[in-house]
Amino acid sequence: MKKYYYYLAAFSAFFIWGFFSLALKPISNYPSLDILFYRVFFSALTMTAINLTFRKAKIRKNWDDFCSMTTKRKRSIIVLTLVGSIILASNWFIFIYVVNHISVKAGSLAYLICPILTTVFAFFLLNEKLSNWQWLAVSISVVACIFLSINHFQDIFYSLVVASTYALYLVSQRKNSEIDKFLVLNIQLLFIAFLIVPFYPKYSGTIPVEPLFYLCLFCIVLFFTIIPLFLNLYALKGLNSSTVGILMYINPIINFGLAVFYFKEQVTLVQIVSYSLILVSIIVFNKKIFFSQNNKPNIIIEGSKSI
Template sequence: MTRYRTGLVYGVAAYVIWGLLPLYWGALGETRAFEIISHRAVWSLLVCFIALAFRKEFRSAFKALKNPRTLALLALTSGLLSANWAIYIWSVTVNRVVEASLGYYITPLVNVAFGVFMLREKMRPLQWAAVSVAAIGVAALTFDFGHLPWIAIGLAVSWGLYSVIKKSLPVTALQGLTVETLIAMFPTLTYLSMLQVNGDAAFGNSLWLSLGLAGAGIMTVAPLLFFNGSTVRLPLSVVGLLQYITPTIMFIIGVTVNGEAMPLARWIGFFAIWVALIFLGSDLWKSGRASNQGIAQS
């Protein structure tokens, strides 16, 4: 298998796993969203440690702890990542996967906006067209929901800010995730300990549920490793186009598996977003380059 095809397999695998995660979180039943998030952080840290040991990157990962600026920014990204996980998993537990998929559809558009306002980048004509059409889509969805699509906006903004900050840090995705989950350990373990003491924890109630919560670590880190394998083998323009696999799978799950409502106004809103992404994808392909921002998912 050629290097390009191997990268393509890794990239598709990463985005398909991310897209199927709503089924995984949904299979955890009535478990509290914050308990799922907490277990995701704890078991992800364990899997990160194993992966770092295997790749012999422990020393590189923890160099970040010696640099006050890097450590402070990783503390900030840890908070943004936790917020993103919280919104995402909560949206699954309340059967709002379609709106969550919208968040990951509009993330590249939000990144364009961040590039303009935070990094002083200039927008190209197709990017202007994409943002304008997307604004129409968001307006249609706001009309349909009766309020702004806060889940989608929260996911896109938290992940967009996370990506912008991570872009400036001298760590790999795996190293960064290790430090971020390590920073989150104190509140996470405190919360899980309180649940256990009060007898409210889902973990330990059944073998399969406990294994499912523990498996959250593998389900978080494995696609990240596949993603890293794809980025070193594929042009970033290709990786940037592959990212739409994830929200598309999520959208299909929301509509077909969860049976979430899709009235006409919602279809119009999503259609506008898809047209905007065609403009953005065309610009991405035409320019022959893609930003790292927002390509990986949560």
């Protein structure tokens, strides 16, 4: 029964993230850099308050674990954490810009191809192996991107940039597993805030006074940053990364649906075919999980027990 809650947590996290554009679009008239400034500042403050109020024991344990590590491992964790923070900030800024100034579809496409790009980067940077089926899936995804670039080069370009930055973030953090992930993210946000504070007076616009801006920002920080992150971390306690990876596709599918049916963005036949090819590549890429033969004996055994 407990595993059901893990599935529900993972599904809920990516389901919520799928509606992120609803909080971004109403404030699209504000500069993307301003939205990034306030998202980082408010997220960093909120997460710091949560850690200092409710997770003091977790912080002490992680600090003790860090102190007991070798100097080489400490240096590695610090570098991975700080480099990851810069990549994450880049991803956030580009994604906000793409959704508000390019198209919601472009943001949707970015997170459709992100899981496959992550695996490709992991192959080259972490020496993780890909099966022939997975290489076939990557090839199908590349063909789909080529189709999309024929008349929509701007969309595919920004989608690849968004997907690449997030994929690099995930790959860079894959080896940064000794420290609590929520704490690591908090440190990264504080580091980002520290880096961008000197640029805020010069590059930010006038301080927003419209209540809608702060309402949307509140939703972005709470509902599209902190709560889904909590749910995702909880889900990873009981589910393997492959299962959570499949559920990740809920996000861009909802996002694409919003682009077409809610924001009424134009969709061409080429785009429909291309997105369909990407969905095919996702199924092929996760062939072993979708069509695992190991599940059949389990079903028979469970059935015989019930009889």
